[in-house]
Structure formats: C-alpha cells, structure tokens
Amino acid sequence: MKDLLDQIHTALGGSPDRGNVATYIPELAKVDPGHFGIAVATVDGQVFTAGHADVLFSIQSVSKVFALALALGKVGDALWKRVGREPSGLSFNSLLLLERENGIPRNPFINAGALVATDTYLGESSPREALGQLLRFIRSAADDDTIHINDEVAASEVATCHRNRALAHYLASFGNLHAEVEKVIGTYSHQCAVEMNCRQLALAGRFLINGPGMPRLISSERRRRMAALMMTCGHYDGSGDFAFRAGLPGKSGVGGGILAFAPGRASIAVWSPGLNEYGNSKLGTEAIELLVRETGWSVFA
Amino acid sequence: MKDLLDQIHTALGGSPDRGNVATYIPELAKVDPGHFGIAVATVDGQVFTAGHADVLFSIQSVSKVFALALALGKVGDALWKRVGREPSGLSFNSLLLLERENGIPRNPFINAGALVATDTYLGESSPREALGQLLRFIRSAADDDTIHINDEVAASEVATCHRNRALAHYLASFGNLHAEVEKVIGTYSHQCAVEMNCRQLALAGRFLINGPGMPRLISSERRRRMAALMMTCGHYDGSGDFAFRAGLPGKSGVGGGILAFAPGRASIAVWSPGLNEYGNSKLGTEAIELLVRETGWSVFA
Amino acid sequence: MKDLLDQIHTALGGSPDRGNVATYIPELAKVDPGHFGIAVATVDGQVFTAGHADVLFSIQSVSKVFALALALGKVGDALWKRVGREPSGLSFNSLLLLERENGIPRNPFINAGALVATDTYLGESSPREALGQLLRFIRSAADDDTIHINDEVAASEVATCHRNRALAHYLASFGNLHAEVEKVIGTYSHQCAVEMNCRQLALAGRFLINGPGMPRLISSERRRRMAALMMTCGHYDGSGDFAFRAGLPGKSGVGGGILAFAPGRASIAVWSPGLNEYGNSKLGTEAIELLVRETGWSVFA
C-alpha cells in the first residue's frame, strides 16, 4: 500500500494540470496549489501516507459528513422532513431547486441542505457548544485531540459568504431554519474551517468503515445510508462522475480535500487544492480513481 | 433464500398500498396491479423465486441497461460525448435540462439519454437488425431463446408516445440524433416492449455480477461503471432514495419491474405494477429493501 | 367622472370575491379587506374620488416607480448595466432567473431589481438622507408635505423579510449590491412603508402624465420609457394580463394599491387590499379595467 501511494504521488504530484484553487473565500485563495497529499487508514489499524499528508488544510464541505452524523444523532429520521436525499443535478450553492421545492433542500451535502443539518445539530445550543460537540465527534473518530478550527479561515468566510447567507435567509423564509440566520452562518462557517491533514482525515473517516477495530460512533444502518448519500450526492453535480470513476462513496470540499472509503476495508483522504469544473479536487479525484483501479476496492467490483 | 423470498412475498404480496399502475401507455394500463413476483439468481448458479415470478411483464426502461451495454459495445467511451453521467434530479421524461445543456442528456437512463443510446446501437442498421442484436444480447445473458418483444405493447407505445417524440425531435434539433426520428422512436418503443418474467430478468442480469460462472458479455471495468450509473441514475429522481434504502445498483421500468444486483453475489428481479411517486415500482422497491436488510448485500456494508 | 367612479365603487365595493390580503408582512395582514378606494387626477387639474379614497394604506411596491425615477435621476442609463428591462415571467420575489443571469435582475419592478434601484439611489448616503430624498420626490409630485413613512410597517418588514435578505445577499454575492445588505434592506423596507391614500397617490402619479400643468420631475423620454416598463413589468407575472385587460401602464403593491395612468389624460390610484393569484389587487385591477372601458383611455385605442 505504501508503494502504491508513492506511485500515485509520483504519477500525480507534479501534474501540470491541477485545476484552480477556490477563490471565493479569501483565506483559501492563498493556498499553494502545488500541495498533494494522500493517506489511507486500513481496517486492520494501519495508516499509509504519501506526499503532503501532514500539512493541514481546511476541510470545508468534507465537514458535512460529520455534521450529518451529528444531526442524525440528534433528531434521527425526522431530519428527512427538512432535507431530501436526492442528487440535485446542480452546483453546490444553487438556489434553483429550493424555490421550486418550497425550501426543502435536495440533500444534506449541497450548501442549503448542510445549513439545515447545521441548524439541526445547533438546535438551541450556543454555536460554541455545538461546535464543541462537532469537534468532540471528529476528535473521537480520529482519536486525535489536536484537531481544531482555524479561526482566520472561519472569520474570512463569515465576512464574505453572501451566497450562504442568501441560502440561509431563503430557508428561513420557508420556516426551514430554526435558529437565527447569523448563528447558523457562524456555526456553519466554523464547521467548514476545521483543519486536518490527510492522515487525520483518513483516521476520522474510519467511523464509516465496517470493521472490528473501527470507532463505533453511529449504527450500521446509518453508516450504510450515509455511504449511499455520499455516493449519490457527495460531489455535487459531479457525483455521478465520481461514482463512475472511483466507485466509492466520498465527500469533497472546496479546500481540495476528499474523504472516501471502501466499506470493510479502508478510509481514504486526499488533498490537492486545485479544483475541477464541479468544484471537486482535480488531482484528488484522479488519485482515488487510480487507487481503486489498483486495489479493486470499488463497491461495484 | 427461498424462505426469505417467501417471507417477502407474504409480507408485501397482499399489501393494500400498492401505488398506481402507469396509464400513459394504454396497453400497460390494463395490467392487474395485484401481481407481485421476485426472483434471485445467485453467483453459484441457483435461481430462487416467489410469487408471480413466471408471469411475463413489459420490462420498459429496464431495457435501458441492455441498450447501454450494446451502445457502449459499439462506440465505447465516445458515447459520453453525446450523453452525460450525472443524475438529473428531474423526472424521467423531463426536457428541462436538455434545453439548458444544448441537447446533451444528463445520463443514459432518463428517456432523452436512452434515446441517444438507442440511436447509437441502431447506427445505420435497420430497426429490425438492431432489435435482433438487442434480443440476442438479452437471450444470451439470460440463456433463454424464448425472450421476445410484445408487438402490441410496442404498437401501443409507438401510437401514443408524444413525449418521447418531443424528446427525440429536440435531440435532433441539436444534432444529437443521427438516425431518423421515427426509426429511433420505433426501435426504442420495441426495446421497451421486451417481455420477461422475474426469473428470466434475474438471469439476464447476471452479466452485471462478477463471478466465475456468470456470462461475460462486457469487461469488468464497464460492468463496474454501469453499476455506478445504475446506482446514481437508475431510478430517475428517486435514485438517491433507492440507493439510501436498498444500497444496490438497480434500474426500474414503468411496467413495474426492477433489476438490481449485488456485485459478486446475485442478480435480483422484482415485479409489481403499482408505481410510487417517482415512477418506480412501489412494492418492488420495498421488496429489495427487505431482501438487502436480511442478506446484508448492501454494497456499503 | 365622479359619477363613473361612484358606479365603479357601487359595482365593486361590496364584491364578495375580494382575493386575499397579503400575510407575509405581519402589519399588512391586519388590514381590513373591506376597503375600496379610487381616485383620478386629470390633466386639467381636477381630482375625483370614490370609496375609501382618504384612508391611508401602505404603498409597498408602488414605491418602486418613485425609486426608479430617483435611481435614473442619479445614474441615468448606467442603471441598465445592473438591471434588465424585460418581464421575468416569474413571481415578484423569485430567485430563479437571478442565478441563471449572473445576478442581473430582469427588471427594476421585481424585488431583486428594486433592491438594485434602492442601492443606486442610496449610493453612499445614509438611509435617512436617501429616504429624505425619496420623500421629497413623492411630496413634490403630489404637492403634499404630509406624506410620510409608517415606521411600524417598516419595522415589521425589516424584522421578517428573509426573502428580500436572501435576494440582497444573492445580489451582493455577484457584486451587484454596493452598499451593505442591511442598509439596503432597511432603506428598501422603509421605502415600501410609505403611506398614502388614493387621492395622494393619484396626485403623486401626475409626474408620469404629459400635460401643461403637470409636475415636471423627469424628462419626456424618461417618462415614456418608465411607462413602457410599467406596462410590460409592472404587475409581475400578471403584467401581460393587466396590459390585456386595462391597456394602461401601471404598478401594483402587495398593500393592495395600484397606480396607473393614461398618458396625456389622467393618473389613477385604486386601493383594495385583497390580492389575486399574481399578488396584485383583485378589485383594483377590475376597477381600472372598468374605468378604461368607459373612458376609452386604453393606450391602444
């Protein structure tokens, strides 16, 4: 596995065609696009890495996986009254379907649905408490108490995220946001600003693998269902393409991170800040595709 | 397995809440909604059935799986220049995205994309030749030379399918239909009118399972990719829901049939003519959900 | 004319089918739907009224006419780089086209476009100054210094207008809002909360009529162009219907007021709080239709 990751790193790490770094959050625009890291945490307890696997990055929308687990933990299937489970076929911050569907976002992985999930685990707590809960979940999954939120990135996002505020007020206009908009936006922006390196993220993803030594933070049924959502909706309007190429459930973030996993086998984290046309890490997607081709880990094998 | 199928049949076969039979093809509207059949063909060569597993039904859009295999066999990845691989988030016969995306259908399992797939395997052949090829593929997959097309259903569809003609002319207006519209419509309507029973359909689906004794009609890579497409797009705007509940790749048809499969394990066919809100078999979906829960066959387990 | 208005009042004033009062601004929901007032200010300087023509009401979106005049006065045709001049075919607070058209609202009479107009006349002034300017314009047009803003209605709107905030943040995300969102929302909500009675509103509308004694607040060309915009876009997705039935340029508000005018002849104000399916005053529309039928004032006569 270590050799394989090194091969992937060699094949892709220096690729000239790396996509474009997200620019709409000022702090993210500063990230060096030359980074490339990958880490695999296998079900037998080992961790393999290559490239910049120890450099911290902003997990951004990968955090939606943890937020969804938390929201489901809090209200269970009642969440599905407020958010759907279907791919939207549209970009991550689209308002189009929201209007046609009375404020029920298509799924919890587009921004609108993620705001509902955040609003759900936030409940009547303070943002500080809610974010504390989120960090405890992630730290417990990764078995690493150093994982933290980058306050500068969070502040940068709070200061500039007009589109998310538009989504939040829009949800609120349909009564589908219960806490105050600014509280939800603040919590959400901090959630997105969680920082990890590939090693930590791969470890944090182990709660989605089925295996004897893996952290048991959610039930088996919930794990399978979250996997299905990640497969069909985890990469926005590039979800079908990711499933086609990688054959694994995964979730991307505009920071260039992707968390994917092979049920019963391994959790995989890649990071390369350049994004493809759908807003998913370009080299990250290619790396997982290569990894799956060599390991045969596709869930459809 | 036989016991499990009997249990499922007992649990669901007499359900009062069966959804509604499709009415837009007159011949389909005549079908008795009381039918319920299920068949499972396992990788070790056995077939198990329960209920009306030997009654013929119209496979309708399940045929898109065979058509896609044929189209890919003919032109390979060039097909993806004419059709996408993303869930559309819209109903099976929607024209909405087609307009915004210059005549490139979102995926080969919505009607617009299926018409492109049909146009592809039709090529410059006559409809008779092309349909002969399709039947040979299906018969070979099922190892059953009695599988045939119901000409009355096909004629009923040809006579009434204004919406598909609208889609076809629309594709033609973008230059994304190469054969004459009426030829494509005729071929497509006959393809949809293939008749099988659950036993035959389960057998025909074995080419999608990976296993020593299974028919090898397509490459492993293509098999995995088709599975991904079935998972993300196989149930129209209910694809996410099917993935969430069943955790298997599958393809439904408005005749009430569903073909699903567990990679490396089994091919599954169910039939119950009543449809849910997305146009997928209501009891069929529930049956597969039950089956997967008991067998643990979810690809995400 | 007085007789005609009395006839219209008699015919419609007690109508049982009055539409529904807008409920989304709490203060507006309290208004008695039984009100019905009408006033006509003719080019020869006379004013005729019937019904509750002296009861104050919230002009709401009728204010967009004055705001547009002010915005054009400030930046001239440069406004058309930030907002279009086409009917949207969608409801007054839709976000749909905004997304497809990169944050350029279709016209200045839907809410999104009106926010851009408000942002334009606001410029770098304080909301207080900008609203002072707006009031001066309206008072000067109506020759009535008592016209004022209802602060309770404004506060009610500021407290609840999630949808407008969504629009504003959305515009801001495209860089098409220059002042701070909350400043624009505050100014806009106060602008909508201008109170007038029918008599005052008919007088205020005289600047749109061409005539020797009429107030000359804008050039003739601008007057004609604003009339065209009111004709094609003044009643949201009911604009075509209003033009078809009334044959006059007009602008409605969800408070139940309509300002219409017959070029060279008269300015007309009606008020009836119940709204039709498009969010325009139901009896108000009928009253103008009747008035035009009897007077022959259609611009198409």
Place this chain on the structure above:
Amino acid sequence: MKDLLDQIHTALGGSPDRGNVATYIPELAKVDPGHFGIAVATVDGQVFTAGHADVLFSIQSVSKVFALALALGKVGDALWKRVGREPSGLSFNSLLLLERENGIPRNPFINAGALVATDTYLGESSPREALGQLLRFIRSAADDDTIHINDEVAASEVATCHRNRALAHYLASFGNLHAEVEKVIGTYSHQCAVEMNCRQLALAGRFLINGPGMPRLISSERRRRMAALMMTCGHYDGSGDFAFRAGLPGKSGVGGGILAFAPGRASIAVWSPGLNEYGNSKLGTEAIELLVRETGWSVFA
C-alpha cells in the same frame, strides 16, 4: 413622412452592424443581409416607403398576428384556456415553461403558443382550407390578392423544423394539440412562409389601427387586446426592450420583418434580415425607434 423615411433609410440602410441572418431554416439563410425596406400606411389612406420596400420577404412569425386574429375569430376567449397572455421571459422556441405549466404556452406569440393558435384555426379543416382562410384574411386586410405562400420556404421549414415538432409533440402529450402533429406543423410552416413586401405588410397591418377608412376585420376590444399582447409579448425575450425603445405594439419574425402600429395613426412595416440577440430585426428595431422619436407616436407620449 416620405422625407422622414428617406432619412431613416439613409441613416440605417448602409449600417455595417446589421446583426446575423437566421440560419436554421436553409431557405432563409440565403437572403442577402444588405436589404432594408420600410413602409408606413397612415390612417388617412396614404402609404409611404423607402429602401427595398417592394422586395418580397418571408414574414415568418409576423404571421402569428394574423393567425391569432383568425383563432380568436373562431373560438373567442375560449382560446385563453389553451394559451396564456404573459411574456415568457424566454426565447421563442423554449420548452422550459411548458413543462412547468402543464403544456399551456405562456402566450400566442412564442412558437408553442402559435402552434396552439394554428391548431385552433385549423380545427377539423384540411391544411389547404385553413391556409386559404388565412390568406383571405391577409389579402383582405392588405387589399391585395397577390399575396401568397412561398412553397419552397415552407418545404424547407417542414423538412428541418425539429424544434417545432418537439414543441408540437410536447403540446400533444398534454392534450393541447387537437389535430395531428404533422398537419399542424405543415399548416404552421406554410403560414410562416407567407411572403410580402413592406408595402403589403404595412397595408395588411391596418386592421389593427382604429380609423374610419381602415379594414374592420375584428372588433375594437379585440384590436386593443391584441395590441397589448403585441406590446408585452411580440418580441420574445426582447419584448420589454422593444417597448422601452419604440413604445409601440409590434411583432417580429426571424425573416427580419417587423409589423408595428401606432393606434389611430399608422401601420408600420420594416424589413432588414439581420437579427439582434433576441432574434428580432436589428436595423428594423432601430428604424422604428427613430420613426417614433421623430413622430412622437409612442403610445406612452
């Protein structure tokens, strides 16, 4: 007036920026973009012309005005159950709103609505009879029995109009087309292929002017209402812009013709084959704008 038309011809006739000739009907693509003609038929019975006012061109969608008059003559207001009266905000051959609005086109001047109008005047007649009726209407309006259909243009359109067939089948799928699709398409394509020169078209448009010597083919109320529809919907998604600039009701065709009129004053026909971004004659629009500026004929003056 003759001088004014000559000035307009001089100002615009040689303009280098003429827009693009429509190419989607092969016969139309052959037309020389250098043509420019204008004709004005005044209410006192005179006709003035300049430029290529005697060269025949294909009136295309301008024919929708005559078709609408005919359809209303046949079924009256019952037409409005099958077609709306609102601007669509979308291009002339869009299918988008049709899907959302259950097969009721937004207005009779977009292609979908025009197909319904054609289907209405066609009724149970043969296309030959129906087209005979249409020609009699136009000839009677223009007082010119030489007006005819160009069969080559019609045949070219029948052979290539996939998009209109898509619209027609789509309408049929909603039950909003009563005759056979091919019969409607044939009739519609011939209707669009009516040929006139500017002089004839200006004369044919006189039935829309109110005046003692003008042909009385429809009632005054219907005339006013058709004018309103032309004002709000006559130039597709450029209708608002035309109203803003010209201030007159008008209808354009992709052949480069525009018929506009000043109620009580004159009927105006212009022809210049190059189209602007909305598919309306570029120089034609500019010519009418100039004419109205000089004559003060805006309905909003």
